[in-house]
Amino acid sequence: MRLAVLHGPNLRLLGRREPEVYGTETLDSIGGRLHELAKELGVELEIHQSNHEGELLDLIENAAERVAGFVVNAGALTHTSVALRDALVGVGKPFVEVHLSNTTAREAFRQRSYLAPVAHGVVLGFGGDSYLLGLRGLVTHLYQTS
Amino acid sequence: MRLAVLHGPNLRLLGRREPEVYGTETLDSIGGRLHELAKELGVELEIHQSNHEGELLDLIENAAERVAGFVVNAGALTHTSVALRDALVGVGKPFVEVHLSNTTAREAFRQRSYLAPVAHGVVLGFGGDSYLLGLRGLVTHLYQTS
Amino acid sequence: MRLAVLHGPNLRLLGRREPEVYGTETLDSIGGRLHELAKELGVELEIHQSNHEGELLDLIENAAERVAGFVVNAGALTHTSVALRDALVGVGKPFVEVHLSNTTAREAFRQRSYLAPVAHGVVLGFGGDSYLLGLRGLVTHLYQTS
């Protein structure tokens, strides 16, 4: 079973950007930990980052043919992109939404997610661990329903 | 007289994506039918699809010099892109907004269109036929005002 | 196959009333063009106008037994009449909502339609041609589903 992890806009800044909100772990470090956990859970993983909504849509459309599900941290697009929601629903594969910070405790505009209502599950606020918990939850779900 | 048809994000998925909402006709099939109708109406047609808002803006900016109007299904960008609205108003050519589904019967966030208030006309809910009706309406309008 | 076209309140004023909004074509002229198109599409047509919501409800209730669908321009009742919505849903025949003007570009209270969410399709802004496009769309739909 193969899964994809998607990082949205500005996540390359991780570790440098507002560390009091997002912590000091870099995207590479999270990626390393995700690959380890994937090995432990017996799944293959591909990881992508893009600042371009259109690239993320292309990615979802293409990856959907080879992966069983997605772990998605859409960054700021979470709150503004109906297109991302439509792509994830359109390809018909389950996905988990994750965020580093607890978005429910931040600005009002970050409390609306276009993705959450169509996600299988949501994990918020555990820093880099949000990805790991999300991956774990998605894999369990996929084994149960396959 | 030359016209452009623009397909926004995720429309390449047509036929596969949520067929109970969007039907089973593919983008190619709609394109074929549009070219036929264009011939019947005596107009030339160019058809573009992009998942990238920026590409659509570039397209509108460039195409505006050779076309008399646009038929636009902006997909999810309909509800989120002020930039698309500004581009279509900015180039000063009339356009018709079309949607496959009846967006007024869907989620609240799909009921706001940034494009509709500046469109010449709007056609919703006739599946692939929405494009044909929109093209017909636009051509009639252009012949009347030219 | 027989269809009904319904004109709601104030549409008798067409041609005289606010021509910058509604154009100069009269209801009779639109009627003539509708009958021509109906002949071309091979359908029979009956056309009614009333300023009385109750009469429109009676009409729908009665016509429903002999027609396969409706093209409806409910005028101002579009924005205020739940009863019209209930009648059209209640008789179980598909209908298309049409408007001469692009109502999405007008006052806030004209942007809510009680009919649109239960219509098969919606056509806005093409002047008298809105009726013709709506009729064409409805007939295509009825042939496809019959």
Added chain:
Amino acid sequence: MRLAVLHGPNLRLLGRREPEVYGTETLDSIGGRLHELAKELGVELEIHQSNHEGELLDLIENAAERVAGFVVNAGALTHTSVALRDALVGVGKPFVEVHLSNTTAREAFRQRSYLAPVAHGVVLGFGGDSYLLGLRGLVTHLYQTS
């Protein structure tokens, strides 16, 4: 003591119209049951239906001189007619609002009733039995206060 039962728009469709919402009992059947109960409770009954708001207003104005109260199912006018509210308050006779379906579980626009705040009581969701319960409640109230 004489009472009036008023049926508003589209209620003639009962039995045919959306049976999953409104059930299969016809207006005639409800009328029969109401007359039986009236006899049992020792009151006279007159029953009216109209699709015309104006006719209902005329009816209330006229009937008010001979009846002690009203059982009213205003159908869709419940949600849109201030005039009906004004008429019922204006004639100064108590009335009970009844609905076949539980309107609190339906579309947002059906959850506002112009009549309820000025009604003596409200009965929702019991199908045809809503009328019977409403009649029973009104008669008890009238005997207590007379």
Added chain:
Amino acid sequence: MRLAVLHGPNLRLLGRREPEVYGTETLDSIGGRLHELAKELGVELEIHQSNHEGELLDLIENAAERVAGFVVNAGALTHTSVALRDALVGVGKPFVEVHLSNTTAREAFRQRSYLAPVAHGVVLGFGGDSYLLGLRGLVTHLYQTS
């Protein structure tokens, strides 16, 4: 110069209906006083009452050919009828909106008037005198602009 006074729904109840809100003067008495004032101001007057929105629309459409303006107390339709607004705007004659009670001091739903923003002037709260002040204001305006 000829003018029309329109009384909307439930105004026949005047004198009987909620006298603490509407006073005890009857519609006939107001009519008598209006005819006197009309004579004094040198204008002809026709006065109509209807509980039917459709009849009021027909009246406006017909009267518009013989009158220079309207004094309108649309009663409860003030707050719910877009059609009445459209008719008054559609015939292109100035009108004055009057109310017996001061509607700004009543229920929230009575504080929105579809007519006021397209009226020449508005008079509220003077009981039957609202009509007289409105007529006076309209006549002055018509003499100034004719």
Added chain:
Amino acid sequence: MRLAVLHGPNLRLLGRREPEVYGTETLDSIGGRLHELAKELGVELEIHQSNHEGELLDLIENAAERVAGFVVNAGALTHTSVALRDALVGVGKPFVEVHLSNTTAREAFRQRSYLAPVAHGVVLGFGGDSYLLGLRGLVTHLYQTS
């Protein structure tokens, strides 16, 4: 067939508390009348009052195993308790919501009921008779569907 009647917070005060709103009948008197009607309708009845939301939840959970449905006057919890709604939906037995006063005519916060949208039916405003009408309606419904 056995049914349960639930009285929520503060209903023990009945007869003493704001008699101009709630009347002068006591809870005991209503209970007596309910038992009489139950006998007439051939059903058994258990009646409970509690000021504690948690106790009401426990009661619903336990009673659900022996009763066919509930008549519920949740008092103030109607407007604030999602837990009560969840319990009633969770045990899967139909219930009728009743209120002594016509809550639609009271403060804005009393016009939202968490229970009403998931109730079989709703009865408001008939004083103690609301319970009797509700019981009658529930029993009829249960006989029809059993």
Added chain:
Amino acid sequence: MRLAVLHGPNLRLLGRREPEVYGTETLDSIGGRLHELAKELGVELEIHQSNHEGELLDLIENAAERVAGFVVNAGALTHTSVALRDALVGVGKPFVEVHLSNTTAREAFRQRSYLAPVAHGVVLGFGGDSYLLGLRGLVTHLYQTS
């Protein structure tokens, strides 16, 4: 009987200020016409203008001892001054609110008046004649209730 007319902020600009909204008549001219009408109606008049809310409050407090009522055009303070409302209510004399323009047809913030709900009557949109109609209405009212 003595009455006071109060002009609020910026009304000294009348005749110069936005004539398409407020007309070309000056405050002096309106004053002259008011004195004439007062003579005709047999009442004494004092007229004040101030750009200072505090001065208007002082004026109301002082004048209240010698006048029977007020005609008030509070200008922009209409929409922002609770203090003016409190002063007018506090002195317990009836007043009529007048405006030169039809404020219901202007910006949203001009559609809320703190004064209107506590005024005896309201006159809007008749230019300088609004004052005359308001004075006439107030005098009639005072004669009726004295």
Added chain:
Amino acid sequence: MRLAVLHGPNLRLLGRREPEVYGTETLDSIGGRLHELAKELGVELEIHQSNHEGELLDLIENAAERVAGFVVNAGALTHTSVALRDALVGVGKPFVEVHLSNTTAREAFRQRSYLAPVAHGVVLGFGGDSYLLGLRGLVTHLYQTS
């Protein structure tokens, strides 16, 4: 290190209650799996359920002296209890909010959580696994910060 798991109202119904929303696993089964995971992670666990908000507050106040953090599924109280929020903040121990269902995809009133903005992290939608992921995330967090 000792932790507490709190189950709020109606969770005893789990397995029976709306299985299409909440799944078929019982609270006991989840408890068993939690104890296993706790052993694996080297922490002690105490698990409580109550239908009474007051009992939950007492529990938090008492447990706070012996536990390092909480995993909380407050059920319906999530959306209505400020007191629960205050208790969890008041005792100054970190907690994770978990829900069986994806509450962002349910009724509007379930989309507001009083707890989430003051939680360390949030896990939604993974059925019984939500508790396990939440426990894992909390333990990792506590080890990192201790």
Added chain:
Amino acid sequence: MRLAVLHGPNLRLLGRREPEVYGTETLDSIGGRLHELAKELGVELEIHQSNHEGELLDLIENAAERVAGFVVNAGALTHTSVALRDALVGVGKPFVEVHLSNTTAREAFRQRSYLAPVAHGVVLGFGGDSYLLGLRGLVTHLYQTS
């Protein structure tokens, strides 16, 4: 004269809980100061704390027979409990609402109080002194009206 002081949920935590918001004085210390002031003012006092809404309702119902009024700090229930409001209104004794912190300066949901509009008076923000000021104000009021 005997009075009751009611402390709502979480107030046992006082002194430990968020001292930057609530200060460091304990409930016992406040109680001691209240008893002293009561003696000075010549009234008897009983003081209760509960985390259970139902217990507070029972307390109010019972105490009402022996006390002349209440000083109430309902804690978080202030913002969510209609039942508490109903109980305090229901027993017909005056009460004063007090809060340690200035709730108008805190989260939006703490700015709505169900109790304040039916309280005799409100005291906010003086820490433990809020109770003393509230007691003083209540006693003065009771002496004036007895």
Added chain:
Amino acid sequence: MRLAVLHGPNLRLLGRREPEVYGTETLDSIGGRLHELAKELGVELEIHQSNHEGELLDLIENAAERVAGFVVNAGALTHTSVALRDALVGVGKPFVEVHLSNTTAREAFRQRSYLAPVAHGVVLGFGGDSYLLGLRGLVTHLYQTS
């Protein structure tokens, strides 16, 4: 220690103005009682009233150099004056907001106070005693923090 008491607009009317809302005590009487209490508490007092927002701002700016804090009843300016808030915050001295009536039980526009969120404490509804309680609370606070 010296303190200032500020009375805002219309408070000179006290005793005459709406006695059912504001009571019959005059501003002079309250002033007398305040001076007495000040003596008892060992503080000096200056008392000002103005109907002019600008004068109140000047007063605050000037008095701030000689007083330790303010007791403020801003009357209607409470609800509309951001400038008053800015002045009180700007001079950096603590103040207590007081009102004669319980503003939370009055019109919606009186329930927003620009001052309350920046006040040290708030006292509402005790008539003239509100000032005394506010003064007492302020003095205690100033002694504690000095």
Added chain:
Amino acid sequence: MRLAVLHGPNLRLLGRREPEVYGTETLDSIGGRLHELAKELGVELEIHQSNHEGELLDLIENAAERVAGFVVNAGALTHTSVALRDALVGVGKPFVEVHLSNTTAREAFRQRSYLAPVAHGVVLGFGGDSYLLGLRGLVTHLYQTS
């Protein structure tokens, strides 16, 4: 060319008042810098401060006859004074709105400006430099259009 700079309420406090928001520069210092820049740009300048809305209105009315435009920092009146807006529009001279702080980053009520929509331009957040930038922008605009 002559211009006027207007400082609204509380700006005399500048330098003392909340320096973390408004900085430490005094009004005199800003005035000095403005006069220097005016000399450099070849314009005459008059500078006024008032805490009184009425005085500002009088000032605008009078100055309008001798100045070509205004630089306005209305302080707190920005958010509450329709009268100021009306005065500035009424005299028909362009003005620039300036603020020391970036008001878009402050309390919600500071984010609405009655002046901005009718200003020629807006400058926010540059401390005392906001005035200089505003003056520069206004002068450039006046030279271009004169």
Added chain:
Amino acid sequence: MRLAVLHGPNLRLLGRREPEVYGTETLDSIGGRLHELAKELGVELEIHQSNHEGELLDLIENAAERVAGFVVNAGALTHTSVALRDALVGVGKPFVEVHLSNTTAREAFRQRSYLAPVAHGVVLGFGGDSYLLGLRGLVTHLYQTS
């Protein structure tokens, strides 16, 4: 010191696009003037335009290493892009938001800026001069704080 100027979507159309809103100056002309002013102020400048949100994010991420701040006209993305806000905050360099038109006077959706609350300053409405004023303000700020 080096700074970057960013032009967002559709700004290449400047000079052609809606000249009544945006003026006739082209982007090149503004660029020329910006370079001149930069020379005068002693700073280096780089200028970028893109129709692609993703490209703007990449640009900010890259430029941040060599520039001390940004002047940003994000065009339509101002109102829709949380990602742009996050990027500008994320790189931790001050920026000034500028707009050619006065956006506060345009459509409601243009009155919300995601950027303004996190900008150092904002300049609106001076046409091409908005950039020059913004650059000047940013440079002054950077010199003061460096």
